[in-house]
Amino acid sequence: MKFLGKTGVKVSRVALGAMSFGGDADEATAASIYRAAREAGVNFVDTADVYNEGRSEEILGRLIRGERDQLVLASKAYFPMGGGPN
Numbered sequence: 001m002k003f004l005g006k007t008g009v010k011v012s013r014v015a016l017g018a019m020s021f022g023g024d025a026d027e028a029t030a031a032s033i034y035r036a037a038r039e040a041g042v043n044f045v046d047t048a049d050v051y052n053e054g055r056s057e058e059i060l061g062r063l064i065r066g067e068r069d070q071l072v073l074a075s076k077a078y079f080p081m082g083g084g085p086n
Contacts, residue, residue, distance in 0.1 A: 001041070004072070011072045015044040022055025027062075034063045046074045049081055 001010040016037040021030040037045075045064070047057055057075075064071055 001043075009072065010043070012042045012044045014040075014042055015046045015074065016042050018045060018047040018056045018060050019051045020056075021047075021059045022052035027059050030059050031063060034060075038067075043070060044072045044074070048076045050079045054081065 002013055003009065004011045016034065018030070021027075021033075025033060045060065047060055049057060051057070
């Protein structure tokens with residue numbers, strides 16, 4: 001673990017990328033990957049709303065329930081997710 005700048009937030013040196021969640025990795029596989037990463041000390045997770053049309057974030061949301069306060073999440077936004085302005 002390293003401190004994130006001078007914030008006092010501790011973040012793992014390695015991040016878990018959730019791009020395959022809901023795509024190549026179904027929910028059971030994603031859960032296994034997530035558990036293995038957490039057991040290895042990973043607390044930094046990268047995701048995005050466009051990963052597998054939002055399924056990645058849906059699965060990740062269920063997986064982190066109950067421990068969200070222990071995680072550092074990175075996300076990004078760029079591509080439209082629908083026809084509306086938001």
